Amino acid sequence: MNKILTTITVLLFACATCVGQSSYKGLTPGQSTRADVERVLGQPVKSVSKTLVEYESPEDDVRRLYVQYRNESPTAIVERIERTCVNDGSDAHDTCGPALNLGPLQGVLEDIEKSSSDVKQQAPGFVRYYGAPRFMVFTLIAKGTNTDERLAFYSKELYESVVPKSGCTGTIFGTWQTDRGRMTVQRVGDSGVQGTYSKNNGTFSLRVVERGGYQGTWKDNTGTGEMTLLHDRDTFSATWTGPGARVPPNETQKPSVSKEREQIGATVRAMIEKIEKSGKGAAIGATTPDEPSLRNKGLPPGEPWRGKCVP
Structure with missing residues (x-):
């Protein structure tokens, strides 16, 4: 009996790391072979290199x-x-969301986001990395009025060799220097956010209300209150209310905007926002088209709370 239990335990432990591993039509990077690929996709269209091969897409x-x-x-x-x-900027619909089947990323906060310039792309855009257990990378590059979108499934080993390991994460996660001291933010599950800040031994818990926008509560030695935060690359802007907060009268705080976002033309920016509002995976807690976003209307009244990431 003990031997059976030991065997089961070993098997469960061995499978623990592969639960949730992303796959495409039953093909799983790190496990499937060339023979498996050709059984599902047929013979190659062409060989780009000795190890990179193009196949005809079923979609x-x-x-x-x-x-x-x-x-x-x-x-x-x-x-x-x-x-x-490729998403056509003149088309009102998101073509690539359904085509790439971005559904598995719906409601999932990325671990790292880098601007296109960080990954040596000339055109504006971004690359989002989704780590364990998915090991997926979503890339969007603006080309004229169109967007070139790519979804890649990685083996654990290759993902860990290419994911950025230094600098700011480009997401809300990580360490920040803020008006309320050093702040650390971590994920809770796929879409939860919680953290600590050094002033008065503070903690907070946030929910996603739109891409880059969060609302929730804070608590420290002085009491508890509410906060709203808008993250943009390596900075964030927030307002907080509650005990000790100095709230400017009738003043809406305008969030800071990264240079990368400013560089993206109005047409392409509208395309990206359309994709993010469509709920096709790249969007997290997206607002509806008729609902004003925090980025447009500004943060609610409260004492300003700003931060810059610590690489």
Whole structure:
């Protein structure tokens, strides 16, 4: 009996790291082989390199489907599966959301977001990294009035070798220097946010109300109150109310905006906002088209609370 229990325990432990691993049509990076890929996708369209191969996409709106292998052998393990799509800026609908099936990312906060310039792309855009257990990367690059969108599934090993490991995360997560002392923010599940700040031994818990926008409560030695926070790349703007807060009369706080966001033209910015409001995976707690966002209307009245990330 003990031997059986030990065997079950070992098997459960071995599978713990693969629960939730993302796959495409049953193909899982780090596990599937070249033979598995060709059984599902057929023969390659062309070889980009010895280990990077293009296949015909089963989806009409997906322009390219690439598979990266660990080596060039016939039994090579799949390291990455990437699908690309182009969203037409003149079209009112989000084509790529359904085509790339971004649903699994709906409601999930990314671990890291980098601007396109950080990953040596000339055009404005961003790259979002979703770590364990998914190991996925979503890329959006603006090209004229269109957006080039890519969704890639990685093996754990390849993901960990390419994910940025230094500098600010580009998300709300990490360490910040703020008006209320050093602040640390971490995730709770897929979409929860909680953290601490050093002044008066404070803690807070937030919920997502739109992309980059959070509302919730704070608590420290002075009492408890409410806060609203708007994050943008390496800075955030917030307001808080409650004991000790000095609230400017009838004043709405305008959030700071990153240079990257300013560089994106109005047409392309509208396209990105359309995608994020569509609920097709890239959006987290998106507002409806008729609902004014915090970024547009500003933060509610309260004492300002600003922060800058600590690399």
